[in-house]
Amino acid sequence: MSYISDIYTGIKTLLTGMSVTGKYFLTSRKGAITQQYPDNRSTLKMFERFRGEVVMPHDENNEHQCTGCQKCELACPNGSIEIIWDRGIDEATGKKKKFIDKHIYHLGLCTMCGLCIEACPTDAIVWAQNFENSTYDRTQLTKVLNRPGSKVKAGVED
Amino acid sequence: METTLVKSNFKSEEYFINMGPQHPATHGVLRLLLTIDGEIIKKVEPDLGYIHRSIEKMCERDSYQQIVHLTDRMDYLSSHINNEAVCLTVENALQLELPDRVKVIRTILSELTRIASHCLWWGVMGMDVGALTTYFYGFRDREMINDIFEETCGARLTMNYNIPGGLMFDIHPNFVQRTKDFIAHFKTKLPEYDTLLTGNVIFQKRTKGVGVLSKEDAISFGASGPVGRGSGYSCDVRKHHPYSAYDRVTFNEALKTEGDTFARYQVRIQEMWEAMSIIEQLIDNIPEGEHKVATNAVIKLPKGEYYQKVETARGELGVYIISIGTKNPYRLKFRSPGFSNLSLLNHIAVGGKIGDLVASMATLDLVIPDIDR
The missing domain is CATH 3.30.70.3270 (Alpha-Beta Plaits)
Structure with a gap:
């Protein structure tokens, strides 16, 4: 019996976690943090103290x-x-x-x-x-x- | 039907396998010699030296200002705290009284470094036990801290922002606002960490009761940082021997008594909350003043021996300098937290499975350049 309840709670917590990932999946265009380097070279600006x-x-x-x-x-x-x-x-x-x-x-x-x-x-x-x-x-x-x-x-x- | 014992030619015997030096779960060039029987681990022997660069010997060659940038390359995830350790040792030896501004800025930057390091650890920990998503979420939040560092210090990883006598230059005007933005952002994201990974039953089954370290063993192996505190050993240097501005903030030492992998995990999550509370107490009232005090261009420490310890993201880092009055140290020794924490790996991994070894190694949070130096 505990085997089945383990599977049940396993899937339940997995779905809880997937509610977080699902939220980001649906709003991925809005919250994108990646940059399209090197296509964005013309607009890419480094911080003025950056040590190049x-x-x-x-x-x-x-x-x-x-x-x-x-x-x-x-x-x-x-x-x-x-x-x-x-x-x-x-x-x-x-x-x-x-x-x-x-x-x-x-x-x-x-x-x-x-x-x-x-x-x-x-x-x-x-x-x-x-x-x-x-x-x-x-x-x-x-x-x-x-x-x-x-x-x-x-x-x-x- | 009668049951008979089948005589088989198969017999169980111990054998060696190599884990590393290029294994993804060793987080660097660490080679583990595993003696295993089936999948049960009998013995773990770490083989070090793949990334040894003789930093301690190089320190004997360099002046005290030049030593600081070498410590970036030891524990690169808490490089700001490493820099602070060397600077504090030199400043204490010279008996310099630092401005309050320096102390507060150093404390804020140290705590930001701690959060960044734990973010990376959390992502990698999830990845080690099979959850790849955590890696991206951890790096997303760490990126904001890296931007703060890049704007103020000029570098993302090897900051070299501390110098003996203060800070290399003053903080950037955007620093305070960016830090506040990050805290507001991270306060909404840290509960997600719990939803995604901490509460997951599959993750808890992988970590609870795995790699148990008792308090007595933690002390005798010299464990420090979250590894020691996960076993109930109160060893926070910030609390017991306050340096910089830690004596003027209130925070709780994250302590767990279970001593297993999950306890060490919870200690680190708790430390991120505490670090945020420390930053919040300091960020609004950074005192005005100078960002450094003048020192001689050539620093010569008085003859003698000096020791200073700080709490890095991994544990207690000690800097021990023997000076004979010249411009270089006669001998410089780093007591690195990773080395002591690695030494107990054999103790907690024996008897478990290979998967348990990966899980308990993830919560030791090893940084190999810190171990090899």
Whole structure:
């Protein structure tokens, strides 16, 4: 007898659970939470703090704000950032000054911890929100952040 | 007609099977060596090390700010709480007095992390015992928390939002509203969890009386978190050794005395209600103030030994630092909850069936990178 009553209560609680799933089945169009990626690429907007990759913004005169202080390189836990720097004559003051030759960023090593951007005293590097970073060749993940021929903005000191 | 004993050539003998490292029910790269007789389990031997990354050794190489992001990669479902554990240890060693704002925000984020972790656990638990629907419902609600994290911290899983001395940046202006929206949403959804799974007789038959752990065994195996509390062992670090803002909120420690799989299940469901009540007490009056206190760019801890424990979604996480006064720790040890909880798996699974092993393993809520580190 208990066998039959077990089957009965089993089916009864199953139907109780199915009242929940049935509700969502009937209202599925209204409450859809999935997104049709990649079809929605044109409208997809990431949050502004989202950590996609590190970039160095340049203004219209091809000038960035990196003074080559290497604080980001020191803050990075696993050597994703390498800075090749040199010293040259500052045109405005005529004194010797440090400037960057190449700001190399290894996206393939980066763990997106954000310590470099916290460490930067001049806000020269920021997060970009793009997340489609896959490539066919891992050498393409090593990026030079400063553009060719760019120089540091006048008056930026660390 | 006479009944005669039929002499057969079949005889019962014990044999090995491998469960994992790629079995879906092991939730990661955990390999279990099962000695079974028919379907009765005689012995369970966990084989670890498939995802060992020597995080403790890497910590000896890194500065104290850099250690924090490694702890995201241990118990990735409660990464915010792991970060908090390291930060609290360093702050206590430096004797920093944190602003109230930091403490309250950390507590809210920790409880959100706990709900997110339990949502995922609930979905996966249902899936392990054969109910696939729960997986999608659990992930649906967890997604809202992930959006809150993504907007405030910048990442969904590996947040790295705490730094020694406070928070990396202040909370997003939408944070409070989004959290309130989530609580209002989740209050209507959590009863559905009960309707769908908890009340189901088939689910109860799979879990009641399965994987029973007594209180004495829970203590002697070092069980903590919902596993210990399901056996009646009051071990909530938030209650017994309050940190951050837990001393200014009132909440009940979820306790069950049955010690079986269903009790551990109920403890986690109860914890989600408690976490919501903690967030509700704090979210309306986040104190104004700074989001961090200034520390030296190079943090050097005074010579000595420091220990701090916190309650993650899985249990008690301890951070033990030995410093010799340099900018790196001399030795850093994590006491992870998953490792101790895994150690009792053999004890509760022996004598049961393979299906019972899967059910009791689901309520241990193992996260393998936390066990291997």
